[in-house]
Amino acid sequence: MSRWEPTSQVCSECGYKWGKLDLRVRSVQCLNCGTEHNRDGNAAKNINKVGMGNRHDSKRTQRNCQTTTVAESVEASRITEASAR
Structure with a gap:
């Protein structure tokens, strides 16, 4: 279904x-x-289907993403202490 599809003229089931x-x-x-x-x-329902199909981050939502920390707090304090010298 294209984004210009007349959504009230199409069955959302079939x-x-x-x-x-x-x-x-x-x-x-x-x-x-x-x-x-x-x-x-x-x-x-048809608009929702079209919107979900055109999402820019659809690949991101399909895989199991987990946030990782870049630096532990101890590491971060060493970095800031070294740059303050």
Whole structure:
């Protein structure tokens, strides 16, 4: 799904495109999978999918990252003492 995809016209469950709907239509039943959708809720799910797919840090969130310390406090005090001389 591209970032310009009309998100309220696509089933968030199976991806079936049902096309344009009048704005007065607030709920839709997918013709393909039969899922009943609130129009805005369906669009929000589709927007979330597009957003997650375009995240710049998606590789970072997929792997198990752990923070490591650069210098222990004892090492840091030695560094600052040496530069103060």
